[in-house]
Amino acid sequence: MSIVEVNNAKKFYSLGKTTVEAVKGVSFQIDQGDFISIAGPSGSGKSTILNMIGLIDTPTDGEVFIQGTPVSKLKDREITRLRHETIGFIFQSFNLIPVLTARENIEFPLLLGKANKLTKERKEYIDFLIDEVGLSDRQKNRPNELSGGQRQRVAIARALVTKPVIVLADEPTANLDSATGDAILQLMKKINRDLKTTFIFSTHDAKIVELADHIIRLKDGLVTENYKRQGA
């Protein structure tokens, strides 16, 4: 069963009297455990599609299904809950909360929603993630005391802390140097392998595309290519 299904999704924006057709009707499915790259040039609609899958934007027409649930009819509260329970985000600009330490940033999603207590099990999992992303000695530092790579590692740990089935990463290496970017990608690939977490990237970074086992290429708001690598 596919974990994400995008069915003839369209997204139009009004810019004054002009209507911009960002996504003109795309359909695809994503399976659990995929390491998928949505690639394409700037303006191709890849970020818009990622936002729709991440439930932070809604299609003008068409439907997005998350684990079989059509999201267009959900209320804001239900969408927020589904997003919290199902999806993790890794942003291009890291988007850490500046007044919280690295560890507090990682803990933050666990403190939202109904089950918002830091149990022993959860604390151990946070320790595991901090270890996994290599930030054991920086966990008490605030974001402005961390390098770009370290911030992105915090963001990865934060995206994984709720054990989401999907992690969305919008240009995750765009603000990192090449070596750090490679290390981050390897880390995400390892987590994908070990935890069977689905990673969906929006990128035009060739290295990510190379590493992905499912590639969707976009151009001018339409899918031009959608294939899985052999053995994926």
Next chain:
Amino acid sequence: MGTIFTIALRNLTQHKAKTLIVGILIVVSISLGLVGNTLLDSARNSLENTFTRNFTGDVLVLPKDVQGGVFGASQGDNASSGPPILPMMKDYDKAAALVKDQPEVGAWTSQISSYVLVNFQDDGISFGLTFGIEPENYFKTFDNVTMVEGRKLEPGETGIMLHERVRDAFKKDPGVTVKVGDTIQLNNFGESGFKIREVKVVGIFKFKAGNERTFSFMQPNFVDVNTLRALKGKAITTPEDLKLKESVQQAFNASSDDFFDSPSVVAAPQGKTTAQSVGQSLGPRKTDRATTDRGAWNYILIHLKPGVDEKTFTASLNKKLEDAGLNVKAQNWFPSAQPDSGVFWAISLVFNIVVWLIAIVSVIIIMNTLVASVMERTAEIGTMRALGAQKGYVRSMFIVETLTITAVFGAAGVVLGFLLLGLIGITGIAAPNDFMKLIFGGDVLRPVLSLGPMLTALFIIFFIALVSWILPVRLALKVSPLKAINAD
């Protein structure tokens, strides 16, 4: 919830400049409100104490259609049309009997008030407020004067006690000095025309509480009630009064020839025409106690026993007066002390408007600062929403921030207010002039903290806290998770 507090507190400490600007505004609003309201409250209490102890009593009973009190009043639609001509209480005897029967009444007396022209030897003239009293009963109810010279009026005596400032006002006329034992003339133009009475000055006094009203003519003098009644046309005519003077009688008895045979029937007045000489043709200058209407009073002034609630008593007395069908009403000191209390009320009003304006300006500045803070933090808010924070979480975060800043700086404002009040309490504020003496209700104002100003300060804190977060939170709730993506 813990993380909400953490984020709120760290945001406040991180943005120190903004927090301080907002905080200082809150401190100023609260401390100014607390100090100002306490001073006004203390002045009001002092004023109330002065007036109830010296002039109005706790409760004043007066004709129903009269507005005002012991310092001047108007009747019906005649408000402010010239010097007040106060009506006597029509149902005085019944009202007095009812007052006497009330167990809450500690002491009571009656009084007439009138502005009269005070004339001394045709050379000195002054306009003054005069209280007509029965001295024994009055000074038993109001132990309010200190004699500077002479003595108080004796029961049944005809005479006047002049306020020292009225006496001093005469000194401004060259060579005029009024002393105890001198006779002065009181002139009044009232309902029954122009009246003149001569009275002896028995004493010069000042008020114990030091409440000096603004101008000398506002200082009350005490005259025996019958003299004032006579001046107000409340003399009862007796057959003796109707006897014509011998010369006038002769004129009536004369034949027509007499008018032409003698140089004059009645000798023309010799020398200059004076107020005194004119006064001779206007009626008797001495007051006979037996010839005045002994039931003619303007007011009944009541002192309540300690612990009696004035509001409850006034309401209850009004009900009883109403039930008895009497055309009189009971009121507390405030309307009874008009226009003095009105001046104080106006000043209080202006001060409160200023305090609330400062509070409103503070709210606007705080709101703007918080709005700017929301705008700066849209990416952060968007990220929180993207990570699964419901709108309620964002709302709580900003409310906690606003409440924290308001509570912390509001408390600081209260503490600063206490300190300032403590300092003012030690030194006291000396009234620089008579006007301020009126406002302070005495020579020196010492603030006494009471519940009212504390509650006002708390109300201002709640007002600021409640109103200032509305707009910023509304804006914060509109922040979409998409803002997280667009952060760069």
